[in-house]
Each structure stands twice: as C-alpha cells, then as structure tokens.
Amino acid sequence: MLNGEKIIERPLRWAMVGGGRHGQVGYKHRTGALRDNTAFQLVAGAFDIDAERGKDFGINLGVDEKRLYPDYQTMFAEEAKREDGIEVVSIATPNGTHYEICKAALEADLHVICEKPLFFTSQEVLEIKELAEQKGKIIGVTYGFSGNQMLLQMRAMIEKGDIGDIRVVDLQYTHGFSANDDADKFSDAQKWRVDPKISGPSFVLGDLSTHTFYMSQLIMPKMKIKKLLCDRQSFIPSRAPLEDNAHVLMRYENGAVGTMWTSAINAGCMDGHRIRIVGSKASLEWWDSNPNELKYEVQGQPTQTLVRGMPYLDESCSADERLGALHSEGLSESWANIYLKFAIAIDAKNRGDEETLSNLVYPDINAGLDGVRWIENCVRSADNGAVWVDVSEVQESLSV
Known part of the structure; x- marks a missing residue:
C-alpha cells in the first residue's frame, strides 16, 4: 500500500x-x-x-x-x-x-x-x-x-488462467459532449482537436481510443492484434476528414476477436468507457464510471464483484492502493500511480538499474509507439474503404 x-x-x-x-x-x-x-x-x-x-x-x-x-x-x-x-x-x-x-x-x-x-x-x-x-x-x-488498480487485477487473473482462453475483447470509449458543433466553435481545447494540422490524422481514434487500446494491452500483454478493420464517420460534416465516431473490428493472433467503439457523439452519454474480456471459462468487465469495482462472471456461477482495496486481490493490484477499501479512488489516483511509476523509471534509468525497468509496468515509449501505429492502421483501413489491414505492416508515414 x-x-x-x-x-x-x-x-x-x-x-x-x-x-x-x-x-x-x-x-x-x-x-x-x-x-x-x-x-x-x-x-x-x-x-x-x-x-x-x-x-x-x-x-x-x-x-x-x-x-x-x-x-x-x-x-x-x-x-x-x-x-x-x-x-x-x-x-x-x-x-x-x-x-x-x-x-x-x-x-x-x-x-x-x-x-x-x-x-x-x-x-x-x-x-x-x-x-x-x-x-x-x-x-x-x-x-x-491506466493507473487504475483493478486493471492490474484483470491482468493478474488473465495471467493465472482464471477466465481461460481469451475469445472476445469488447472495448468502448464514448461520450456525447461533441454531439453538436458548439464546442468546435467556442472551446479552444476542442478547436484544435478537430483541426488535422494540429491534432493529426484522427479525432476520437487518437483522443479517446488510444487510451482504451493501451489499457487492453496492459491487461492482455500477450494478446497481439493480427488484423483490423476500421469504419469512421464525421457526423458533424465540418470535422471531416477527421472522425467523431468510429467502429474497429480486430482479429488477434490467438484467434480471438475484438471490437472498439469510440465516439464523441454518443448523445446523452456522460461516461461510456468500458472494457470486457470474455474467456472460455469466465468474463471480466471494468467500467470507468465504477473504477473501484471489477465484475467477474464465471459460467454457471453467480456474478462476483471484486472491490478495490480488499485483501483477496492480487498483490500487483494492492501495491498501488492508497486510501483503503470502501474509500473511493478515481482518476486523480490513477494519474498519481502512473506518475509515481514514471519517477521510479527515471530514477532506475539514472542509476543504470535495468532490472527494475524491465519489471516495471507503465506506459513507456513502446506503448506510445503502439498507440500511434494503432491510429495509423485505423486511418489506413478507413480511408481505403473500411478494409482489413495487416497491423504488422509498418507505415512510413501518413499524409495529414
């Protein structure tokens, strides 16, 4: 703790x-x-x-x-x-x-x-x-x-085989705060996000789904995407060529399938950030709106709700515990956890401690690279008519 x-x-x-x-x-x-x-x-x-x-x-x-x-x-x-x-x-x-x-x-x-x-x-x-x-x-x-402790609990349970072989990965990060173009006109923070010269080749794929994509990789480090198909839309026409809604289908190397829905036009939605991993024996589900809880559903048994801070959790999860069970943590603690790991990584690098670095789980340059490649491949798929693309093909660049 x-x-x-x-x-x-x-x-x-x-x-x-x-x-x-x-x-x-x-x-x-x-x-x-x-x-x-x-x-x-x-x-x-x-x-x-x-x-x-x-x-x-x-x-x-x-x-x-x-x-x-x-x-x-x-x-x-x-x-x-x-x-x-x-x-x-x-x-x-x-x-x-x-x-x-x-x-x-x-x-x-x-x-x-x-x-x-x-x-x-x-x-x-x-x-x-x-x-x-x-x-x-x-x-x-x-x-x-990604500093939410229950994500590390998911990682540990998957590694121990608690849900069996992964079959389905269901990812979502949506909200409705850009369901109209008011923010595009009046919010400085929104204006640049829908300007491709500043935001890059995407809006919600880069702004939202890269979070969820990294979190899925954190939870399932051995699961690698083989192919994906992306269909993206600009429901507010002035945002084109950037998307405000996208659906991504994924095929993993082990045969599992996945989906990602990311959207800024999910009208009425305050927080649609969800991760569900379906295995051959059980499923795990985490919602950002209830970050202190993890739903564990074993086939043929009552649904279990695992609660942050409890002694039955894996020690990798409990190591980031700050406030104790029943005292709610949230986004501030999540950021604090990743910043503390940044500090540990920097200190280890300064001391030449490669062992600490190799065992530390945090979003590093490789996670950043995976996120950019995710966007590149989604844009490549969508701009070629929503076709399947091999994600192992590294694109040298994308025009913006």
Missing part, C-alpha cells in the same frame, strides 16, 4: 510545457505528479503560448517567478545553466507540437513525460525512441486511466 513515503532518493526537479490556466489537462498532470510530494517537485514552467498569462499562472502555482519562461526553448536553455536545473519535463500541449518539444527536451538531456498520442507517425516515434536510447532518457506517455 502507498502512504506517501519516498520511493526514490529525492524528488525529481520537474517542469511543464503547456498545461496552463485554460487547458483541460494540466491540472491532471500536476495532481498526478505532486500527489506523492516525494516523487516530483514543480520548479519551472512555460505554461502558456501567451507568456504573460503563463507567468501569472505559474506565480499562482507558487513557482519562482525567475523560473517562469516565455517558451520551452528559453526554459531548456536557461535551466541547463543552473546546478539545480530541471531533470524532467511534461509536455501538455496540442498533438502537433509534441514531436519538436520532445526532441528539444531530449537534446537538452531531459527525461520526458508526454501527452498522447505521442506524434503523428510511427516513423517519428522510432526516431525519438532512438534519440532517447542514445541519451539514456525515459519517455513516459500519460495514458491517465
């Missing part, structure tokens, strides 16, 4: 690019990183494209005014001059800026934590992966839901 004691020798000196006052995601990063104040210390930032607004915001966060910068280039250069300069930076900016900021951070000898999807193409990810390896740095990807 986690209780806030230090797990690494000292907090990492941490900065943010983006994540300012008007962003949707910055507070989630700070909540995650600073939940265990023994892991990260926020010491600098370039929080906003508007330098004065970003400075004012940083002051209100308690950051030293002298370490609030107008842009990331200035921050990296000035912090490199300090003995107590930053060691790791989080990138919480629109998709189209990730690649250049990440590359600049690595060249400044910084570890990187980056929003998803990482970049526009797998070719860019492979280039950055090589640079990170040369520099000896960690790249973490903020798949923020």
